[in-house]
Amino acid sequence: MMEYQEHRLAIAPMMDWTDRHCRFFHRQLTRKALLYTEMVVADAVIHGARERLLGFDACEHPVALQLGGSDPAKLAEAARIGEAFGYDEINLNVGCPSDRVQSGTFGACLMKTPGLVAEGVAAMKDAVKIPVTVKCRIGVDDQDPEPALDVLADGVFAAGADALWVHARKAWLEGLSPKENRDIPPLDYARVYRLKARIPDQFIGINGGILTLEETRAHLRHVDGVMLGRAAYHTPGVLTGVDATLQEATPPDFDFAALIEIMADYAGRHIAAGGRLGHVSRHMVGLFHGLAGARRYRQILSTDANKPGAGPQVLRDAFAAVDLTSRSEAA
Known part of the structure; x- marks a missing residue:
């Protein structure tokens, strides 16, 4: 064990x-x-x-x-x-x-x-x-x-x-x-x-x-x-x-700005290999559940991300709609 x-x-x-x-x-x-x-x-x-x-x-x-x-x-x-x-x-x-x-x-x-x-x-x-x-x-x-x-x-x-x-x-x-x-x-x-x-x-x-x-x-x-x-x-x-x-520690502030760029880069590589943005973005829809702007974030990922030719900028646009200052500590 x-x-x-x-x-x-x-x-x-x-x-x-x-x-x-x-x-x-x-x-x-x-x-x-x-x-x-x-x-x-x-x-x-x-x-x-x-x-x-x-x-x-x-x-x-x-x-x-x-x-x-x-x-x-x-x-x-x-x-x-x-x-x-x-x-x-x-x-x-x-x-x-x-x-x-x-x-x-x-x-x-x-x-x-x-x-x-x-x-x-x-x-x-x-x-x-x-x-x-x-x-x-x-x-x-x-x-x-x-x-x-x-x-x-x-x-x-x-x-x-x-x-x-x-x-x-x-x-x-x-x-x-x-x-x-x-x-x-x-x-x-x-x-x-x-x-x-x-x-x-x-x-x-x-x-x-x-x-x-x-x-x-x-x-x-x-x-x-x-x-x-x-x-x-x-x-x-x-x-x-x-x-x-x-680790029984207090969670630090999460770097969402870095996450935006990591996921945009990953999505770009997937698209370049013949994939679609929606393959990646569909798993990200619930990320900002309960935050101000989360509804607009979900709308962008559910609509724009699935349009023909959608690229990584859609992820950046979706993230930009969210007010991270409204984020409460995860329980």
């Missing part, structure tokens, strides 16, 4: 959101948080366009590759490829409840086959030298979360897992959409706390519904790590206080 202990705060893997442009942006806001890719299916890693699927900027470190799959041999091969690309960690998805994940027999439905999850972890541990971790729910459908989570945790740690990140909700594989699965099943943080208390020598991280750094600090009194998801994406300004929180 101690080798992994530095990763006390992470930004969750989120499908269609945490792509390489999102991660680059988030890394400018926090140097310490562990970043995760979107889930990438093991078969795609093995047979697909690897640079498009796995490429990332060197500044993203520490960055983890999240894999989806259930075949131990394929997971091992995909993990080897991920390690060769330079990822700092391989994570197995045992929490996504979407239909396309279920049809591939991976994601949250693997909570029902903890032995297979352990086999996958063991195969990946044998294949790579970097940490191998698992992200799961507390249970699925009618499972009792008490034995279900214990059995899964015991199995993956016996197989050599370096950490278990737990989204503190059940997943309902039938009857709820993926979006509903992120809100409707009740949060049960106490269940994750009990798991940590039972196996104190293993790294247990918690995820689900955590909105502020104050809540993060409260969770860290019970578990080893906290994973921020939608709060990090929709209100990314909260990330500017992450590094100070981990």
Whole structure:
């Protein structure tokens, strides 16, 4: 556990959101948080366009590759490829409840086959030298979360897992959409706390519904790590206080002027390589949530940034609309 202990705060893997442009942006806001890719299916890693699927900027470190799959041999091969690309960690998805994940027999439905999850972890541990971790729910459908989570945790740690990140909700594989699965099943943080208390020598991280750094600090009194998801994406300004929180210090004033130029330069390089400004700007819309001028900022990024030929100056124009003096300290 101690080798992994530095990763006390992470930004969750989120499908269609945490792509390489999102991660680059988030890394400018926090140097310490562990970043995760979107889930990438093991078969795609093995047979697909690897640079498009796995490429990332060197500044993203520490960055983890999240894999989806259930075949131990394929997971091992995909993990080897991920390690060769330079990822700092391989994570197995045992929490996504979407239909396309279920049809591939991976994601949250693997909570029902903890032995297979352990086999996958063991195969990946044998294949790579970097940490191998698992992200799961507390249970699925009618499972009792008490034995279900214990059995899964015991199995993956016996197989050599370096950490278990737990989204503190059940997943309902039938009857709820993926979006509903992120809100409707009740949060049960106490269940994750009990798991940590039972196996104190293993790294247990918690995820689900955590909105502020104050809540993060409260969770860290019970578990080893906290994973921020939608709060990090929709209100990314909260990330500017992450590094100070981990050091138990007062957050310094954040240099937004420098951020403007870093993101404009990055967007310019992406556009020069054939990309569009919107690929980058879409992840930045919530940055100034609650500040004077934030509405105009969002309008510019939602409209002008998606016009044909839009360039980095659009980002500068959007930033200029915000009154930074109205910014309150991130909690």
